[in-house]
Amino acid sequence: MLRVLLQVIRRDLLLAVRQKADVLNTLFFFVVVVTMVPLGIGPEPNLLRAIAPGVVWVAALLAAILSLARLFANDYADGTLEQMLLSSEPLTLIVLGKAAAHWLVTGLPLTVMSVVFGVVFDLGLQETGVLVASLLLGTPVLSLIGAVGAALTLGLRGGGVLTSLLVLPLYIPVLIFGSGAVGAAASGVTYAAYLLLLGAFLLFASVLTPWAVALALRISVE
């Protein structure tokens, strides 16, 4: 059972390494958005410090949406998705593996890079730590929920726009609690509740979304 999960992750990581442009595209987008905001707003340290968590979180969210299109589309086009649907292993595990691999090539690098942005925006050590922790808990939720949207719109014309419309409302709570955690840490209030809520989202999403994705894929491939 676990073997197929690990094999799917390994496969998708291998493909990501071979198609570097796709992965770098997402990361480049993230960096560009985050670095452009201070240029647009002006170099006011207090203001930048206040908006930093929001900017990083919004950029991470948009980068995640940008990368959703290729989550299932390539596998659908070359027939490997069809083979996954006919596996004797549970499709939910395969789907979980794909979402995990997606997170490893988008969410995880974004989280690591946010350390640098913590320094760039002059956040304190604690705030940077909370920002990283919130992204660490929040970005896997973005991958999991995004997989549902990507699976539902698979094979549709203009699916990209529809995916965003489906997925954005579900991303909003993650965004609010993610950037809220850093805001709370900055103003000296306890931030644990925010992180716990993000953790709860993550558990909830990792249990429920694979079922939804599996079901949606079966419908889309018909």
Next chain:
Amino acid sequence: MLEVVELTCERGERSLFSGLNFAAPGGTLLRIAGPNGTGKTSLLRILCGLLEPVSGEVRWHGRNVRKLREDYWKDLVYVGHMNGVKDDLTVRENLRVNAEVAGRPASPDRLADALERVGLTGFEDRMARFLSQGQRRRIALARLYVSETAPLWILDEPFTALDVKGVAELSALIGQHVRNGNTVALVTHQEVPIDAPRRQRVEFAGGGSGAASSVEEEATC
């Protein structure tokens, strides 16, 4: 034993076939024939459980495949219209990953053997994107050698893009599989002679009549 009971299929509000019945016990070669657009591939996809029929059911050993799900797919190998080959994986990786994802892990020796038998020795570490159509088809067909124990093969146009030798080898393999008591269902436009103890044919009529009939052929050869 693969059984089809009162199967009706519609695609895009057009009825492709209705009331289709046939049974293919172990050791049967089931050939599905008919003009383009009459529902051959749709029938195969229904047989696989990828497509839900409007009514009727497909049974494997007496049980509906839509209920059996993973227990049915464990017994099934499907080589579809699409090869299911990743451009950015090597030939060997493609075969290995496919076997793992399908839930049929195979040893490196077995994979090498399968590649040898489809004539891809020497290409193992080439990226699939640099191969010809016929060679990509062979990667897909190598799956059959890896899963020789699967009692049901469903093949959609397996002979396309293959050369004369490839066609001969594949038809020998299919014949051998059927003689071992397994079931093979295939769609093909080429009348490739396959030596099988029991042969059955599902013939789709053209002209949008939505008719399909199943006949048992005399075993020749």
